[in-house]
Amino acid sequence: MEYERLIELQRSFFSSGKSKNPDFRVAALKKLLSLLREHEAQLSEALYRDFGKSAPETYLTEFSFLYHDLNLFIRKLKRWSRRKRVPTNVANLPGRSFIYPEPLGAVLVIGTWNYPFQLSLLPAIAALAAGNCVIVKPGEAAPESSAAMARLINSNFDSAYFHVTEGGPETTQALLRHRFDKIFFTGSTRVGRIIYEAAARHLTPVILELGGKSPTIVLADADLKVAARRIVWAKFLNAGQSCVAPDFLLVERPVKEALLEALRKEIEKHHPQQDGLRDNYVQIVNARHFERLKALLDREKLYCGGQARSSSRIIDPTVLRNVSFDDPVMQEELFGPVLPVLAFDDLDEVLEKLKEMPKPLSCYVYGRHRGKIEKVLHTLSFGGGAVNESMMHMANTRLPFGGVGSSGMGAYHGYAGFAAFTHFKSILYKGFRFEVPLKYPPYKAWKMKILRFLLER
Numbered sequence: 001m002e003y004e005r006l007i008e009l010q011r012s013f014f015s016s017g018k019s020k021n022p023d024f025r026v027a028a029l030k031k032l033l034s035l036l037r038e039h040e041a042q043l044s045e046a047l048y049r050d051f052g053k054s055a056p057e058t059y060l061t062e063f064s065f066l067y068h069d070l071n072l073f074i075r076k077l078k079r080w081s082r083r084k085r086v087p088t089n090v091a092n093l094p095g096r097s098f099i100y101p102e103p104l105g106a107v108l109v110i111g112t113w114n115y116p117f118q119l120s121l122l123p124a125i126a127a128l129a130a131g132n133c134v135i136v137k138p139g140e141a142a143p144e145s146s147a148a149m150a151r152l153i154n155s156n157f158d159s160a161y162f163h164v165t166e167g168g169p170e171t172t173q174a175l176l177r178h179r180f181d182k183i184f185f186t187g188s189t190r191v192g193r194i195i196y197e198a199a200a201r202h203l204t205p206v207i208l209e210l211g212g213k214s215p216t217i218v219l220a221d222a223d224l225k226v227a228a229r230r231i232v233w234a235k236f237l238n239a240g241q242s243c244v245a246p247d248f249l250l251v252e253r254p255v256k257e258a259l260l261e262a263l264r265k266e267i268e269k270h271h272p273q274q275d276g277l278r279d280n281y282v283q284i285v286n287a288r289h290f291e292r293l294k295a296l297l298d299r300e301k302l303y304c305g306g307q308a309r310s311s312s313r314i315i316d317p318t319v320l321r322n323v324s325f326d327d328p329v330m331q332e333e334l335f336g337p338v339l340p341v342l343a344f345d346d347l348d349e350v351l352e353k354l355k356e357m358p359k360p361l362s363c364y365v366y367g368r369h370r371g372k373i374e375k376v377l378h379t380l381s382f383g384g385g386a387v388n389e390s391m392m393h394m395a396n397t398r399l400p401f402g403g404v405g406s407s408g409m410g411a412y413h414g415y416a417g418f419a420a421f422t423h424f425k426s427i428l429y430k431g432f433r434f435e436v437p438l439k440y441p442p443y444k445a446w447k448m449k450i451l452r453f454l455l456e457r
Ligand code: NAD
Pocket: 110, 111, 112, 113, 114, 115, 119, 137, 138, 139, 140, 141, 167, 168, 169, 170, 172, 173, 186, 187, 188, 189, 191, 192, 194, 208, 209, 210, 211, 212, 242, 243, 244, 333, 335, 361, 403, 408
């Protein structure tokens, strides 16, 4: 369908008021929940064809997030959509003040491929829960997942309400020529800029979920075995193709060798090799990304891994040691299974260095020294993160998820997602009967005295 026509249809559906009705929204989300459950196996199969991801990992990293937020919104959206009374300031008495949450209209969600269902549907679910009409453009680098999602949604929902449009950058560009009431984009910082510029032409608000080089700091007093297990899991899940993956590791020099050894052991345990294959280990999404990552496998700095098989687009979990901030691996977000390890002597110095880099999406710190941990958390600006854990902050939907600076703007997950697609309309209610006539001229000295007293507290 032509985009202009599709957007027009969504606008008129929205202005009919149907999608605003909380009962309608709950019914739509229930329908989506049962469709996803019913077709989970087919969708997982599509993702397996895209880059070899196993069904259990697809459940853990995709469907569990979707089911969680769907259940949450089904339970809570009616309450969240009600007007909320807030206190009224003295100068407005007698009066009452309310906030009316209302949907924005027709919204565009531009997803990406690395968690194709989660990153396209989680924002869409939040937008539907808030009462909007939604067009989703999934990432084209996972074509099977994108097609499966389009088939499922488009054959079960009215496209005037919820529609999936497939295609690459040219499709996104064509969509961006039109006016939306909100654009939610997940992807690279480079494309984030293009989206922001296009949205500005229509003064459309945006949420940008971008990436960056997320550091992990390991202090000398950390439990190295536990740290290594959690870092290896997070780094090599999805073969490192996660926006919140630990990009590189900074370790206090005295424990560098012990940490490297612990990392190697965990890799062998977590991803044992059998006939050249590793359990639950995914492919690099396409040849372009495979070649980009292969070029970063610096043989001289190789600690373990380093094998890259182009026939299967598999790159082994790889650790590089003795890396410096000037090395090629430190110049851009890796987005793959390559973990550079840098040693440091002085935490303050390393924090100064990190402050010079663009603000990342995440940061993780492992250790026991409260003062040092708090110093990291207070000194660096980043989207979100964890202490003695990696990536799992994402799984707590009470923690708004989003970036800052070049890693993005705005947040979602749980209530934050509902709020992201809602306008909070502020209303002051007054009656006709009684009024303190202070605000009207003439402004006599006694009036000003009272006004000063009332307005300033
Ligand atoms: P990308 O920016 O290349 O693609 C994302 C989307 O943008 C796709 O739908 C694509 O069609 C569209 N696009 C690409 N070029 C375009 C153009 N010129 N004009 C208009 N649209 C265009 O993203 P990618 O490289 O596939 O994904 C990796 C990046 O995404 C990494 O930086 C990663 O950190 C980030 N990411 C962030 C999150 C998050 O939640 N913050 C999640 C996943 C990935």
